[in-house]
Amino acid sequence: MSLKYRIVPVTPFEQNCTLIWCEDTMKAAVVDPGGDLDRIQAAIEEEGVAVEKILLTHAHIDHAGGTAELAKIADIPIVGPQKEDNFWIQGLPMQAQMFGFATPEVFTPDRWLEDGDTATVGNHTLEVLHCPGHTPGHVVFYHRNSELALVGDVLFNGSIGRTDFPKGDHGTLIRSIREKLFPLGDRVSFISGHGPMSTFGHEKATNPFVSDHRG
Numbered sequence: 001m002s003l004k005y006r007i008v009p010v011t012p013f014e015q016n017c018t019l020i021w022c023e024d025t026m027k028a029a030v031v032d033p034g035g036d037l038d039r040i041q042a043a044i045e046e047e048g049v050a051v052e053k054i055l056l057t058h059a060h061i062d063h064a065g066g067t068a069e070l071a072k073i074a075d076i077p078i079v080g081p082q083k084e085d086n087f088w089i090q091g092l093p094m095q096a097q098m099f100g101f102a103t104p105e106v107f108t109p110d111r112w113l114e115d116g117d118t119a120t121v122g123n124h125t126l127e128v129l130h131c132p133g134h135t136p137g138h139v140v141f142y143h144r145n146s147e148l149a150l151v152g153d154v155l156f157n158g159s160i161g162r163t164d165f166p167k168g169d170h171g172t173l174i175r176s177i178r179e180k181l182f183p184l185g186d187r188v189s190f191i192s193g194h195g196p197m198s199t200f201g202h203e204k205a206t207n208p209f210v211s212d213h214r215g
Contacts, residue, residue: 002146003124007191008043010036011101013062018150018191021049022122029079029121031055031141031150032063032193033070035101040070055119055126056080056109057152058138059088060165061095063193068105077110079119082130084167085137113139129180133173134161142184149190149200155181157198160209177203177210 001023008017011034019040021028028049033040044051051074056064058081071078088095089106096103113119115130119141126141134153138161141150153161155177163170181190186201204212 001123003121003143003148004047005148005191006043006047008036008039010034010039011062011065013099013194015062015193016191016195019043019047019049019051020121020150021047022124025122026050027052027122029053029055029119030070032057032152033066034062035065037066037070037073040066051076052121053119054078055141055150057140057150057154057193058135059085059092060135060153061092061099061101061104063152064089064092065096065101065104068107071107078107079111080109080113080128081135081139082114082132082137083112084132085135087167088135088137115139131173131176131180133163133169133171133176135165136167138176140181142188147185147188149181149184149188151181151190151192153193155190155203155207155210156192156194157196157203158207159195160207161193174210182210 006019010017015034018031028051092104113128117128119126129140131140131154188200
């Protein structure tokens, strides 16, 4: 059975927070709760799911700003990202000040993730791919049965993640996309941190930054 999902845009940056759940158990995870917890909680209630954890792709404010509060309210663990993003977590208050967000609580994930790890949602298993470049500890969650990936800010429909932040690296990001994501297959659909969904095949063919036809 495929993994169910609902995208909930949050924060002034319209970040795609995603509610994912197992239809068998109705257990769910919230991926990247950047803020606007009222919107996220409304979606949880409307879908009738029981959230069992938070999954983080990376620790930029628009993805992680609501994490500590949601974890406390729902009494659920925080899983991810990879530990190289800890400096971004520790810097959440400074990020909030820079971008005009409410100051969030700093937190320590209950579990850091590494390449090759797995995370569960109900009866479903997500594969973890460490995909640095946008941030050094960025991870991607991949559900093989559904051919669905949650890629955060690594790859977008027609674009790629920024690499001008501290510890960002353009070459590393391109390698993450071409060596980690594209080999998963052209048919894989992905949910980005911002903007509409796409497939790896479409991006491989047309994305000016990483396509097979780029100059």
